Amino acid sequence: MCAKPSSSPVSPLAPKTFPDMPEIPGVRVAATCAGLKKSGKIDLLLVEMAPETCAAGVFTRSLTASAPVRWCRKALKGGPGGAQAQGLVVNSENANTFTGPAGEQAVERIVEAVADLLSCRPSRVFTASTGVIGKPLDDGKIIAALPALQEALAPDAWDMAARAIMTTDTFPKAATRTAEIGGVQVTINGISKGSGMIHPDMATMLAYVFTDATLPADVLQELLEVVVDKSFNAITVDSDTSTSDSLMLFATGAGKSHPQVRAFDDAALDDFKAQLLDLCIDLAHQIVRDGEGATKFLTITVDGAETDAAAKRIALTIATSPLVKTAVAGEDANWGRIVMAVGKAGQQVDTDKLAISIGGVAIAEDGGLLPGYDETPVALHMKGQEIDFHVDVGIADGTATVWTCDLTHGYIEINADYRS
Amino acid sequence: MCAKPSSSPVSPLAPKTFPDMPEIPGVRVAATCAGLKKSGKIDLLLVEMAPETCAAGVFTRSLTASAPVRWCRKALKGGPGGAQAQGLVVNSENANTFTGPAGEQAVERIVEAVADLLSCRPSRVFTASTGVIGKPLDDGKIIAALPALQEALAPDAWDMAARAIMTTDTFPKAATRTAEIGGVQVTINGISKGSGMIHPDMATMLAYVFTDATLPADVLQELLEVVVDKSFNAITVDSDTSTSDSLMLFATGAGKSHPQVRAFDDAALDDFKAQLLDLCIDLAHQIVRDGEGATKFLTITVDGAETDAAAKRIALTIATSPLVKTAVAGEDANWGRIVMAVGKAGQQVDTDKLAISIGGVAIAEDGGLLPGYDETPVALHMKGQEIDFHVDVGIADGTATVWTCDLTHGYIEINADYRS
Numbered sequence: 001m002c003a004k005p006s007s008s009p010v011s012p013l014a015p016k017t018f019p020d021m022p023e024i025p026g027v028r029v030a031a032t033c034a035g036l037k038k039s040g041k042i043d044l045l046l047v048e049m050a051p052e053t054c055a056a057g058v059f060t061r062s063l064t065a066s067a068p069v070r071w072c073r074k075a076l077k078g079g080p081g082g083a084q085a086q087g088l089v090v091n092s093e094n095a096n097t098f099t100g101p102a103g104e105q106a107v108e109r110i111v112e113a114v115a116d117l118l119s120c121r122p123s124r125v126f127t128a129s130t131g132v133i134g135k136p137l138d139d140g141k142i143i144a145a146l147p148a149l150q151e152a153l154a155p156d157a158w159d160m161a162a163r164a165i166m167t168t169d170t171f172p173k174a175a176t177r178t179a180e181i182g183g184v185q186v187t188i189n190g191i192s193k194g195s196g197m198i199h200p201d202m203a204t205m206l207a208y209v210f211t212d213a214t215l216p217a218d219v220l221q222e223l224l225e226v227v228v229d230k231s232f233n234a235i236t237v238d239s240d241t242s243t244s245d246s247l248m249l250f251a252t253g254a255g256k257s258h259p260q261v262r263a264f265d266d267a268a269l270d271d272f273k274a275q276l277l278d279l280c281i282d283l284a285h286q287i288v289r290d291g292e293g294a295t296k297f298l299t300i301t302v303d304g305a306e307t308d309a310a311a312k313r314i315a316l317t318i319a320t321s322p323l324v325k326t327a328v329a330g331e332d333a334n335w336g337r338i339v340m341a342v343g344k345a346g347q348q349v350d351t352d353k354l355a356i357s358i359g360g361v362a363i364a365e366d367g368g369l370l371p372g373y374d375e376t377p378v379a380l381h382m383k384g385q386e387i388d389f390h391v392d393v394g395i396a397d398g399t400a401t402v403w404t405c406d407l408t409h410g411y412i413e414i415n416a417d418y419r420s
Numbered sequence: 421m422c423a424k425p426s427s428s429p430v431s432p433l434a435p436k437t438f439p440d441m442p443e444i445p446g447v448r449v450a451a452t453c454a455g456l457k458k459s460g461k462i463d464l465l466l467v468e469m470a471p472e473t474c475a476a477g478v479f480t481r482s483l484t485a486s487a488p489v490r491w492c493r494k495a496l497k498g499g500p501g502g503a504q505a506q507g508l509v510v511n512s513e514n515a516n517t518f519t520g521p522a523g524e525q526a527v528e529r530i531v532e533a534v535a536d537l538l539s540c541r542p543s544r545v546f547t548a549s550t551g552v553i554g555k556p557l558d559d560g561k562i563i564a565a566l567p568a569l570q571e572a573l574a575p576d577a578w579d580m581a582a583r584a585i586m587t588t589d590t591f592p593k594a595a596t597r598t599a600e601i602g603g604v605q606v607t608i609n610g611i612s613k614g615s616g617m618i619h620p621d622m623a624t625m626l627a628y629v630f631t632d633a634t635l636p637a638d639v640l641q642e643l644l645e646v647v648v649d650k651s652f653n654a655i656t657v658d659s660d661t662s663t664s665d666s667l668m669l670f671a672t673g674a675g676k677s678h679p680q681v682r683a684f685d686d687a688a689l690d691d692f693k694a695q696l697l698d699l700c701i702d703l704a705h706q707i708v709r710d711g712e713g714a715t716k717f718l719t720i721t722v723d724g725a726e727t728d729a730a731a732k733r734i735a736l737t738i739a740t741s742p743l744v745k746t747a748v749a750g751e752d753a754n755w756g757r758i759v760m761a762v763g764k765a766g767q768q769v770d771t772d773k774l775a776i777s778i779g780g781v782a783i784a785e786d787g788g789l790l791p792g793y794d795e796t797p798v799a800l801h802m803k804g805q806e807i808d809f810h811v812d813v814g815i816a817d818g819t820a821t822v823w824t825c826d827l828t829h830g831y832i833e834i835n836a837d838y839r840s
């Protein structure tokens with residue numbers, strides 16, 4: 001028996017309920033307490049997928065990436081038919097990062113044990129570890145827990161699956177969507193985790209998305225790379241990049257038969273693309289809503305930039321500014337700090353045209369405070385939980401939206417004493 | 421009469437006493453309360469310099485730079501003999517930034533009033549404003565205070581001068597050095613301010629350095645650009661860049677006669693260079709020691725990088741990581757977060773050679789935790805006020821040292837409620 005989920009406070013920005021997750025034909029999940037977390041809470045996830053499942057993934061750009069990330073990159077190269085997957089094993093509590101050759105060997109032993117269990121090649125097993133960096137991973141505990149986990153595999157244990165990968169998260173994160181491919185309905189389920197060390201390229205996050213559609217690995221990979229840019233790579237909590245970030249997409253092909261999709265630009269994929277992006281934005285928002293110490297959810301849209309990339313750079317500079325984030329925490333409509341952040345982004349700005357609004361109320365236009373600006377409605381907006389900043393930098397048509405949370409005492413409390 | 425300095429708590433990292441500042445021939449200073457600070461504390465500094473004074477300056481790279489910064493850049497272009505200076509006027513409380521044409525006009529009126537008072541051309545008057553962004557500056561209050569300020573000019577009022585430019589600073593910052601040029605002694609005095617919005621290129625800081633040496637403007641400019649890189653541009657408090665950052669160096673030529681210096685690489689300048697760098701590092705350290713909410717002073721040295729610039733990039737990435745800074749606040753020797761920060765810096769790292777030590781104690785070598793690592797002495801070091809990190813990334817000989825402070829509840833308290 002594993003320890004019950006703690007009754008410690010949940011983020012005030014958390015969704016009211018865990019979504020009602022349907023089954024995904026070809027996917028079974030199970031979670032247990034392998035003893036990595038001293039608390040006895042669940043810390044190990046196993047996913048079994050149908051033999052024909054295709055896989056895609058994007059990973060952290062950290063140059064000190066974890067041993068599991070390096071394994072996944074290698075395994076994703078797959079055979080001539082592209083990457084295939086039958087198993088996924090994820091542990092929390094220990095990141096298996098900066099653990100030298102012993103860390104690599106631990107990954108190999110875990111992957112081989114899962115491959116034995118699921119009767120597949122090791123290159124069809126993907127893995128991730130999240131938690132403390134630099135501590136040897138006790139893979140023996142993981143391997144010992146696997147047979148019972150296999151026994152427990154079930155198509156509906158999504159809540160447990162989402163809980164098994166939590167670290168400082170205060171709630172389990174999941175989302176589901178349906179899409180049509182050539183008039184046939186397919187389902188997409190996703191789970192994610194992350195709360196601190198959250199920043200693009202990528203967040204300190206893990207996210208796994210599963211669909212019963214039949215899609216080749218190269219199409220999945222292209223889908224993922226497009227979608228990540230406007231979802232997981234458009235969020236930041238604390239500007240720190242993890243060594244373990246992983247986003248993977250698996251297509252089991254075990255759903256209803258639909259017209260074959262051969263290429264990314266096939267029109268039959270349009271609805272699937274839209275639903276996948278929507279699901280990934282949902283999962284990314286849940287990570288921000290569980291930002292360490294977060295009390296406000298902040299949407300920052302920048303228009304009028306030289307390019308979309310420039311707009312995103314400016315928006316992220318605002319989103320990562322500690323002065324902006326503490327002002328939001330203090331419910332202070334301190335738009336001067338937005339001006340500061342715009343200035344330090346290193347992107348073209350026409351200061352004579354710069355316009356700023358908060359909560360839909362125009363504050364500054366044409367490079368200065370609007371005459372007769374009344375802070376009352378903006379101050380009221382700042383007291384809410386959902387805060388909106390809009391900035392126009394007056395150069396061209398580049399636009400981007402990013403999401404973040406405020407920087408509060410809670411962040412300091414969580415992070416000044418994480419290991420003890 | 422101005423209000424007395426507040427008795428609110430001073431940073432625990434502050435120097436024990438204000439330095440004993442000598443006079444600089446050719447420099448007189450005065451400070452008063454012009455009524456910009458509601459508290460009635462001093463908020464306006466006037467410096468008068470000898471007519472032959474040469475000037476140099478480096479300023480923020482922000483694209484939303486303040487009106488005073490734009491004025492100084494223009495005035496520094498000077499005449500055929502290089503930039504000259506006779507007046508410097510600095511106000512705190514209001515940054516005169518994002519204030520449109522009205523802000524420009526305020527600068528012009530202030531500069532003209534000072535030029536009238538000191539009987540010099542407006543282009544010999546430099547200015548800065550520091551405080552809240554986006555609020556019109558009441559230059560009338562400043563201009564009205566100038567005649568009495570002129571009356572009060574004195575060669576020894578350095579403590580008042582340093583206090584006049586404080587914003588969220590908890591102590592006035594000053595340093596003095598003597599140097600020899602061709603066997604003749606010259607003096608260098610400096611004052612600085614800054615506490616939040618502190619980050620290279622540059623810190624949110626003002627710093628003014630004065631010497632009685634006789635040095636041409638082009639040599640001063642080259643000196644400043646070399647020195648800033650290893651002092652003010654090697655500190656960070658919160659990664660935010662100000663719109664008002666200014667560092668200026670003035671040489672009055674009113675000291676003892678010394679052999680003429682014509683070029684930056686003149687060997688007679690060697691001691692002056694060393695002393696100027698030492699003074700600027702001292703002033704920069706004082707800014708970090710007054711970092712908003714700081715309780716620990718952190719020195720980060722990175723060796724073994726591809727270049728010195730790469731080493732600085734890695735060191736600053738460690739220094740700006742909220743997870744590293746909160747771990748230091750929590751006295752937690754969480755070296756795994758150093759690994760994370762090294763990984764996200766985007767510079768070459770040999771993970772099989774990466775070595776980390778804290779407080780002189782080796783923790784990791786050759787890409788992994790040292791066998792038998794005992795955290796006891798490191799934990800003790802983390803309880804001190806002066807924390808040292810050393811990282812070797814195992815590529816080549818690039819090296820850099822940067823300084824920062826921890827991220828604490830105090831930072832949040834100060835910044836969540838700055839305007840109210």
